[in-house]
Amino acid sequence: MKTLDLRSLSADELHAWALQQDAIDPLRKFRSQFFIPEQNGTPLTYFCGNSLGLQPKTARTAVEQELTTWQQHGVEGWFEGEKPWLSYHRYCQQALGQVVGALAEEVCPMNHLTVNLHLMLVSFYQPTPQRYKILTIAGDFPSDQYALETHLKFRGYDPAEALIEVAPREGEYTIRLEDLLEAIETHANDLALVCMSGLNYYTGQVFDMQTITAKAHSLGINVGFDLAHAAGNIPMQLHDWGVDFAVWCSYKYLNSGPGGVSGVFVHQKHHSSNLVRLAGWWGYEENRRFEMTKGFVPMEGAAGWQLSTPNIMALAVHRASLAIFEEATMPLIRQKSEALTGLLAEIIRRLNESGTKIEVMTPTDPSQRGSQLSLLIEGKGKAVFDYLVENGVIGDWREPNCIRLTPAPLYNTFEEVWRTGEMLRAVI
Numbered sequence: 001m002k003t004l005d006l007r008s009l010s011a012d013e014l015h016a017w018a019l020q021q022d023a024i025d026p027l028r029k030f031r032s033q034f035f036i037p038e039q040n041g042t043p044l045t046y047f048c049g050n051s052l053g054l055q056p057k058t059a060r061t062a063v064e065q066e067l068t069t070w071q072q073h074g075v076e077g078w079f080e081g082e083k084p085w086l087s088y089h090r091y092c093q094q095a096l097g098q099v100v101g102a103l104a105e106e107v108c109p110m111n112h113l114t115v116n117l118h119l120m121l122v123s124f125y126q127p128t129p130q131r132y133k134i135l136t137i138a139g140d141f142p143s144d145q146y147a148l149e150t151h152l153k154f155r156g157y158d159p160a161e162a163l164i165e166v167a168p169r170e171g172e173y174t175i176r177l178e179d180l181l182e183a184i185e186t187h188a189n190d191l192a193l194v195c196m197s198g199l200n201y202y203t204g205q206v207f208d209m210q211t212i213t214a215k216a217h218s219l220g221i222n223v224g225f226d227l228a229h230a231a232g233n234i235p236m237q238l239h240d241w242g243v244d245f246a247v248w249c250s251y252k253y254l255n256s257g258p259g260g261v262s263g264v265f266v267h268q269k270h271h272s273s274n275l276v277r278l279a280g281w282w283g284y285e286e287n288r289r290f291e292m293t294k295g296f297v298p299m300e301g302a303a304g305w306q307l308s309t310p311n312i313m314a315l316a317v318h319r320a321s322l323a324i325f326e327e328a329t330m331p332l333i334r335q336k337s338e339a340l341t342g343l344l345a346e347i348i349r350r351l352n353e354s355g356t357k358i359e360v361m362t363p364t365d366p367s368q369r370g371s372q373l374s375l376l377i378e379g380k381g382k383a384v385f386d387y388l389v390e391n392g393v394i395g396d397w398r399e400p401n402c403i404r405l406t407p408a409p410l411y412n413t414f415e416e417v418w419r420t421g422e423m424l425r426a427v428i
């Protein structure tokens with residue numbers, strides 16, 4: 001599955017190459033494990049997995065299994081049935097760790113994303129009178145902006161002064177690594193934390209998390225990433241990179257359903273430290289939780305940050321979806337992702353060569369992007385987007401003129417990318 005030399009192929013050869021990739025795709029069997037929404041009996045080309053991933057067919061069975069346990073055991077479902085609910089997070093940890101490159105005990109599904117971001121800030125943002133600032137990227141996802149802004153206010157700081165935002169250079173869409181590293185260096189004496197998305201939701205830019213982490217750590221600064229658009233999309237090695245914490249949601253590339261359970265990573269090196277945390281009974285030492293005694297004793301690892309009785313139905317869907325990732329494996333997902341997005345990029349390059357004007361915000365270097373291209377079509381963006389929708393291609397529209405297309409390796413095909421290219425040619 002090589003992306004190289006696509007430029008040298010004729011249009012017919014490129015088409016043939018795309019069809020051949022589908023034929024030899026090691027992940028091809030997974031498409032039939034998802035429900036693909038239809039329009040007039042034809043499957044839609046669903047390029048919106050960055051917003052809400054499609055439903056694995058096993059999700060319903062997984063939920064039904066827990067409904068049956070509830071039906072047959074009532075409250076004893078916490079201890080009985082095929083998968084006792086009490087330990088439900090454990091059924092997800094191994095697979096989740098593989099998705100983000102972490103040990104099983106470093107990750108735990110819990111709560112929702114923005115809630116978890118606040119919980120992690122409680123533990124990892126420890127300002128001192130000298131070092132109290134947080135460095136982030138400008139224009140990050142709104143919820144992250146609001147979380148950082150209000151969290152700083154809650155701690156008694158003025159976000160206008162305590163929040164440092166690194167922006168793209170004039171005339172550029174993406175942020176240069178060198179600018180991020182330089183900003184960390186420049187503000188090192190004031191910084192308590194670097195906290196930013198690992199993959200920008202709007203441009204699709206992947207940040208070099210390893211280098212950013214190493215830089216911040218060399219200056220004594222904690223680092224946390226929001227991986228909402230990275231988890232299940234790009235391979236990561238959070239443990240080896242030494243990242244302090246990370247949070248993500250499971251309803252985007254992780255296909256775990258609308259409002260599905262979020263995930264948290266806390267590096268092993270922090271597990272036995274006395275970090276401040278906001279606690280609840282579900283983070284309490286599991287064997288003694290029902291002794292209901294005074295004084296919080298956390299569970300070992302990321303699970304010790306849980307607060308509340310988990311939503312078992314959401315966890316059931318998550319478990320079902322993670323089983324697919326475990327089988328498909330991140331390296332193969334990544335390989336196909338690069339090729340799919342590479343094909344889309346090549347098609348757009350050709351369209352531009354023949355006179356159209358589609359600006360691609362996403363980096364051209366495959367290592368700096370995941371399964372996504374963000375396209376700017378001056379003046380005609382909305383019309384093009386509507387045409388795609390009418391013709392069964394579901395992308396994602398951002399005002400004022402951005403179309404995001406995200407071919408997901410588990411259920412999208414090379415042929416779908418090819419056909420979308422033909423539609424773009426027809427409409428522009």
Ligand SMILES: *Cc1c(COP(=O)(O)O)cnc(C)c1O
Pocket residue numbers: 112113114115141143144197201226228229249
């Ligand atoms: C999707 C997304 C969110 C959404 O947060 P929720 O708390 O799950 O609603 C937050 N941050 C980023 C970066 C996202 O991509």
